[in-house]
Amino acid sequence: MDNLSSYIDHTLLSATASETNIRKICEEAWIHQFKAVCIAPVYVPYVVEMLEFCPIKIEIATVIGFPMGYSTTTTKVAEATEALQNGATELDVVMNLSQFKSMAYLSIREELKQLADLAHGQNALLKVIIETVSLDSFDLYTACEICAEAKADFVKTSTGFGPGGAEVETVRKMRSILPAEVKIKASGGIKTYEQAIAMIEAGAARIGTSSGVAIVTGA
Numbered sequence: 001m002d003n004l005s006s007y008i009d010h011t012l013l014s015a016t017a018s019e020t021n022i023r024k025i026c027e028e029a030w031i032h033q034f035k036a037v038c039i040a041p042v043y044v045p046y047v048v049e050m051l052e053f054c055p056i057k058i059e060i061a062t063v064i065g066f067p068m069g070y071s072t073t074t075t076k077v078a079e080a081t082e083a084l085q086n087g088a089t090e091l092d093v094v095m096n097l098s099q100f101k102s103m104a105y106l107s108i109r110e111e112l113k114q115l116a117d118l119a120h121g122q123n124a125l126l127k128v129i130i131e132t133v134s135l136d137s138f139d140l141y142t143a144c145e146i147c148a149e150a151k152a153d154f155v156k157t158s159t160g161f162g163p164g165g166a167e168v169e170t171v172r173k174m175r176s177i178l179p180a181e182v183k184i185k186a187s188g189g190i191k192t193y194e195q196a197i198a199m200i201e202a203g204a205a206r207i208g209t210s211s212g213v214a215i216v217t218g219a
Contacts, residue, residue, distance in 0.1 A: 004193075007200060009061055009185065010212040011038040013160065019046065026050040028213050029058050036061045036090060038208060041083050048087035061090035061127075064115070067161035069094030069129070073111045080118055090125045091115065092156060092185075092208075095143065097131055105146055112150035120151070127154035127185055127206075132174075133164030140170070144177040154206065158188030165189030168202045175203030193218055 010029045012021060022043050029037045030051070036059035039047055044062050051058050062083045065071045071079070080091050093115055099108055112128055119126040128150075130143040147155045155174060157166040165188025174184050186199040187208025196207050196215050209215060 001197060001200070004196065004200075005033045005212075005216050006035050007196070007205065007207050008032075008034045008212045008215065009036040009038045009059075009187070009206055009208045010034040011160075011187070011208050011210050013038065013040060013063060013066070013210075017043075019043075022046060023050060030054050030056075032213060032216055033058075034212055035059060035206065038062065038090075038092060040066075041079060041086075041088075044083055044086040044088050059089045059125075060087055061092055062088045063159075064091050064093040065096075066092070066094050066129075067159040069096045069131075070098045073114065076111065077114060077118065080115055084119070084122045084124055088124065090127060091119050092127045092129055094129045094159060095131070095147075097134060100139070100143065105142065109146045109150050112147060112152060116151045116153075119153075125153040126151075127156045128152045129156040129159050129187075131159060131162045132157045132167070132170045133162055133188075137173075140173060141177055144174055144182075148179055148182050152182060154183045154185045156185040156187055156206075156208065160188040160208070160210075162188070166199060166204075168198050171199055171202040171204050191215070 038061040166186040183205035185206035186204035190209045191211040
């Protein structure tokens with residue numbers, strides 16, 4: 001696939017990632033023309049500075065309520081607001097799985113709608129991480145419906161910090177549930193070219209991975 005780089009969110013969310021590591025992924029994103037870099041909120045201003053003169057537009061994604069998702073709505077909104085003010089162009093927010101398992105669907109939808117409105121007001125995108133490995137078929141359908149109703153731009157499979165990652169069949173199911181305007185980001189455990197292509201063929205429009213360079217170079 002010639003344009004594989006344009007699918008990749010080059011990701012570094014390790015708790016021990018240093019500024020040097022962050023600079024390296026910015027350089028790699030620049031060289032390989034990845035779609036986005038995805039980094040912790042504290043590094044958003046630094047990445048904005050690193051990519052200021054990049055000749056192509058690389059989106060700056062950061063995470064909200066990560067990785068557990070059970071922060072209060074007020075906390076998530078504050079985190080999202082600061083990230084946008086600092087220059088983030090995409091927000092990957094973790095759905096409150098604890099509330100979801102309690103069937104507090106209305107509360108979740110209202111939280112995600114508030115975050116979507118906030119992001120869209122700043123011409124940014126909202127991706128909602130639903131941790132698919134923790135959902136059964138009914139849960140998956142319900143979570144996708146809630147994200148669509150909240151006007152999320154993407155539904156994302158995994159944080160990469162949960163008990164499992166993206167699965168091809170799950171991505172295929174998500175694509176059958178979601179309306180065409182809501183895209184899918186497959187993330188968690190995607191390390192090879194073959195895995196990335198399989199996810200894209202199943203319906204993913206983005207690949208979240210820390211192995212972007214290896215994927216596009218075949219290393």
